[in-house]
Amino acid sequence: MKSLILQTAARYLLPLLALYSVLLFLQGHHDPGGGFVGGLIAAASLMLCALAYGVPVARDVLPIQPRNLIGIGLLSAAAAGSVGTLQGKPFLTSAWVKLQLPGFGELELGTPLLFDAGVFLAVLGVTVSILMTLAEEEEEE
Amino acid sequence: MDLLVAVLAPLAVAPLMPLVRRFAGRHVGDVAAAIPLAIAVYFARYVGTLGDGQSVAFRRAWVPEIGLSLSLRLDGLSLLFVLLISGIGALVCVYAGGYLAGNRRLGSFFGSLLAFMTAMLGIVLAENLLTLYVFWEFTTLTSFLLISFEHERQAARAAAMQALLTTAAGGLCLLAGVILLGLIGGSFEITELIERGDAVRAHRLYPAAVILILLGAFTKSAQFPFHYWLPNAMAAPTPVSAYLHSATMVKAGVYLLARLSPLLGGTDLWTVTVTGVGAVTMVVGTVLAFTSYDMKGILAYLTINVLGTLTMLIGLGTELAAEAAMIYLLAHALYKGALFLVTGAVDHAAHSRDLRELSGLRHRMPLTALIAALAALSMAGVVPFFGFLAKESYLHAVVEAPRMWPLLTFAAVVASVLVVAGAGLVAVAPFFGTLSEKADRAHEAGFRLWFVPALLAVAGLAAGLLPQTLAAPLVEPAVAAIVGEPVPLELKLWHGVTLPLVLSVIALAAGVALYVSHERVRSVFDGTRVLGGWGPAAWYDKGVTLLDVVAHWQTGFLQSGFLRTYVTVILAMTAGLAGLMITHFGLTFVERETIGVRWHEGIAAGLIVAAAFVAVRSTSRMRAVVALTIVGFGVSWIFVLFGGPDLAMTQIVVETLTTLLFVFAFYRLPKFSILSDRATRFRDAVLASSVGIVMTLLILLATGVDQYEPTSEYYVRSSVTEAHGRNIVNVILVDFRALDTLGEITVLSAAAVGVFVMVRLVAPKGGRS
Amino acid sequence: MEILLAIVVGCLVATGLYMMMRRSMLKLAIGLSLLSHGANLLIFTAGGLTRGQPPLIPQGETLPPAPYADPLPQALILTAIVISFGLLAFTIALIYRACHVTGTDDLDQLTTTET
Structure with missing residues (x-):
């Protein structure tokens, strides 16, 4: 599986894809994109790395265990939902704050963004975990 | 609130009984008896306050959506039953503590017994019919546990199962009847229903409701032809038989009939059915008693006789009959309870209940013999026992019956004669005559085993001597509750020479004569055994066998364990039902503006279909996976063309990852192979295609339907304003x-x-x- | 176009179900995948087709320019796509394990719970 072309391509594509996935996630609330696509593309970039260099290298690229990512993602999504509960509203009611950044304009931040981040992490963790589990089994053969 | 506490107290204590057993040891029965005793004392204060038909009520919503409320009501009828249940319950607990002493599952025995007590109290105090049903089934379940207490014995298990199936089947009928009644009357509260009685009885569904409810009551009270389970249930330990199968549970059916007779009674259907079935049961029970040599078996058949008599009296519906039923109920609880417990003592001491092995026991167990004699005299209706009053009052009610009285009187006299002889069988035969081998080894049983039946037997004598003081306060309110108005009651032994008295004396004399020659008579009655081959018990066996066969067949057929069988069945049903709807209603497509097909859209659609068929036809795994990927990309192309960029992106990435998934697992996955034969494949193809066609039609029909404002418009409107996106x-x-x-x-x-x-x-x- | 897509959905459902009725486990997985494609397209088509107008609101506006595609079916399908990926992955792992343990692909051979 280790082809030089793939390895070279992966070296440049990996950061680009990773950046693209974050971009998709960030613009998701206003333009096409979002946590699902972002997470999936991030997972795809890691799997490209795994194909090119092998699963152990890909594991090193990812600073934490994919299974922990799932947990962090689920917790973030649940935390985003709990903000509404703490305000005495139904679970998952959104809350927004407007930040005035000098020289940058206005920035709206809300719990849906945190929720979407949770989705991003969970989808990334799930996909990578599944694929790497199967891939490692393949390599051990 | 107090009523609810009283009902639930035994159940609440029940789980603790194994623990109590550990600490109280031999006295566990006495400890358990404290609860029913407390209940009895608590309710005793209502004696004398409910004579004019007053009642005490408690109500709380339970499941208001289906009209189920936890409402309890204590009136005269309930009070009589509550005192029987708790009073005899306390005595039986004490007795069982001695009878089952040393049994290692004594704790769980008392647990079940107390749980059963809650169920019984619930039945007789329930004001809501659904509540009543819940407790009704709870008695069925707990009695199953009690009958099968000696579950190591096959006979006990079979008997418990038979009782469970019979009474639970009747219970289901009762539930259906109760629901019908609730729909007819618009309420499940018994008092409300009784107020609307005329409307209920005039309703066209009234006969169905009556028959269903009667089935429930008849199975529970072992009425012919459902009487077969009761003698078999004698496999239970004797205290259980005395309590459940004589004093309480089997009377639940009688209670239900009495409770509902103001509501359902008075019509031809009710009177003829209830009186008729009761009269037949009354005679059948006594006749069958002479086919048994088992003391408990004889008592069981004689109990069936009493249950039949009570049913018949309630069916008659007259004031006299209601009086007689309540007096008889009380008398029977006292003497039959005593006789059952005496039988238990004999069994305990002589290790046999078989009349062919027992005689002359009075030399070894004089006290027990005396108690048996007292109870049997009451049963035979001898002056001055309470049983005499009972017998006279029910003969009186029969003689004065508004119709069919000659027939009913004849049946009642015949049954009375046989009951007198039956009393001889259980109280004279084993105790008198020469000492048999088994009897010789017997000895007087322990304190609890003679003291408890003695209490009951003496109570029967006392109630006979002082009926107005002891029995009337219990009986009078109960009759008032059935009849619906206060009924002054005068109980006394001597009414002068009346027709009932004459009949009673004739029955006594004939009964004694019959007992004297019972050995010869037996051979006549043995003839009825031949009938058993066609009897209801045989039908029960056949029914159970049939049920097994059907269950086995349908489980094997429907639950084969093969996914494709399930899929096939589901698909066949879907296609079949859809086809039925289409042929029945026809298809109406709503004319609607559609979008034309552009050439590249046509290509995308064609590509998807072609790739899907390649995936099906392919013999290589790789080709199938590639085809599947093409289908996915085709679908995402469609998403791009019709305004779904998010979908398209997601679909493309998922498609890529899916391909990776297959690739990683590929060499470990099996090769494609064709395992089905041509005919199967053809059948599956036809089935799958027809469901596919149904789906196509579904879309074409659904896109034309435009009944409501689309939900999404709300989302579109509030997306920016409320969700900032x-x-x-x-x-x-x-x-x-x-x-x-x-x-x-x-x-x-x-x-x-x-x-x-x-x-x-x-x-x-x-x-x- | 609606009619054409309806036929496509019919074909996807039919092929998917046919594959699910086969005895081979791998064919079951492929059938499942085809079926979910069919279901997604079904929702998409039944929700109404709009050519080329995604449900996006331009900066500074509060409503998307009409006509726009219905966003609700899209949200449902987006969820369904990802879920069906999870389902497929689980199915494949199950087949993988089953083959590993039993050494057969034939569902009819898996008649007992012991191996």
Whole structure:
């Protein structure tokens, strides 16, 4: 599986894809994109790395265990939902704050963004975990 | 509130009984008896206050949606039953503590017994018919546990199962009848229903409701032809038989009839059915008693006789009959309880209940013999026992019956004659005559085993001597509750020479004569055994066998364990039902503006279909996976063309990852092979195609339907104003319908864990690997 | 176009179900995948087709320019796509494990719970 072309391509594509996935996630609330696509593309970039260099290298690229990512993602999504509960509203009611950044304009931040981040992490963790589990089994053969 | 506490107290204590057993040891029965005794004392204060038909009520909503409320009501009828249940319950607890002493499951025995007590109290105090039904089934369940207490014995298990199936089947009928009644009358509260009695009785569904409810009552009270389970239930320990199958549970059916007779009674259907079935049961019970040599079996058949008599009296519906029924009920509880317990003592001491092995026991167990004689005299209706009053009052009621009285009187006299002889069988035969071998080894049983029956037998004598003081306060309110108005009652032994008295004396004399020659008479009655081959018990056996066969067949047929069988059945049903709807209603397509097909859209659609068929036809795994990927890309192309950029992106990435998934697992996955024969494949293809056609039609029909404002318009309107987002799809996912999304990522996480576990966790060595 | 897509959905459902009725486990997985494609397209088509107008609101506006595609079915399908990926992954792992343990692909051979 280790082809030089793939390895070279992966070296440049990996950061680009990773950046693209974050971009998709960030613009998701206003333009096409979002946590699902972002997470999936991030997972795809890691799997490209795994194909090119092998699963152990890909594991090193990812600073934490994919299974922990799932947990962090689920917790973030649940935390985003709990903000509404703490305000005495139904679970998952959104809350927004407007930040005035000098020289940058206005920035709206809300719990849906945190929720979407949770989705991003969970989808990334799930996909990578599944694929790497199967891939490692393949390599051990 | 107090009523509810009283009903639930035994159940609340029941789980503690094994613990009590550990600490109280031999006295566990006495401790258990404290609860019913407390209940009896608590309710005793109502004696004398409910004579004019007053009642005490308690009500709390339970499941208001279906009209189920936890409402209890204590009136005269309930009070009589409550005192019987708790009073005899306390005595039986004490007795059982001696009878079953040393049994290692004594704790759970008392647990079941107390739970049963709650169920019985619930039945007789329930004001709501659904509440009553819940307790009704609870008695069935707890009695199953009690009958099968000696579950090591096959006979006990079979008897418990028979009782369960018979009474539970009747219980289901009762439920159906109760629901019908609730729908007819618009309420499940008994008092409310009784107020609307005329409307209920005039309703066209009234006969159905009556028959269903009667089936429930008849199975519970062992009326012919459902009487067969009661003698078999004698496999239970004797205290259980005395309590459940004589004093309380089997009377639940009688109670129900009495409770509902103001509501349902008075019509031809009710009177003829209830009186008729009761009269037949009354005679059949006594006749069958002479086919048994088992003391308990004889008592069981004689109990069936009493249950029949009570049913007949309630069916008659007159004031006299209601009086007689309540007097007889009380008398029977006293003497039959005593006789059952005496039988238990004999069994305990002589290790036999068989009349052919027992005689002359009075030399070894004089006290027990005396108690048996007292109870049997009451049963035979001898002056001055309470049984005499009972017998006279019911003969009086029969003689004065508004119709059929000659027939009923004849049946009643015949039954009375046989009951007198039956009393001889259980109280004279084993105790008198020469000492048999088994009897010779017997000895007087322990204190509890003679003291408790003695109490009951003496109570029967006392109630006969002082009926106005002891029995009337219990009987009078009960009659008032049935009849619906206060009924002054005068109980006394001597009414002058009346027709009932004459009949009673004739019955006594004939009964004694019959007993004297009972050995010869037996051979006549033995003839009825031949009938058993066609009797209801045989039908029960056949029914159970048939049920087994059907269950086995349909489980094998429907639950084959093969996924494709399930899929096939579901698809056949779907296609079949859809086809039926189409042929029945026809298809109406709503004319609607559609979008034309552009050439590249046509290509995308064609590509999807072609790739799907390649995936099906392919014999190579790789080709199938590639075809599947093409289908996915085709679908995402459609998403791009019709305004779904988010979908398209997601679909493309998922498609890529799916391909990776197949690639990683590829060499470990099996090769494609054709395992089905041509005919099967053809059949499956036809089935799958027809469901496909149904789906196509579904879309074409659904796109024409435009009945409501689309939900999504709300989302579109509020996307910017409320959710601060301009990508509406994403806003729906993370804000409007975020709970769905949260659920989804949770499911995904579970899938990831599942994959990890299945692939990586290998069974330890030595196990399966 | 609606009619054409309806036929496509019919074909996807039919092929998917046919594959699910086969005895081979791998064919079951492929059938499942085809079926979910069919279901997604079904929702998409039944929700109404709009050519080329995604449900996006331009900066500074509060409503998307009409006509726009219905966002609700899209949200449902987006969820369904990802879920069906999870389902497929689970199915494949199950087949993988089953083959590993039993050494057969034939569902009819898996008649007992012991191996």
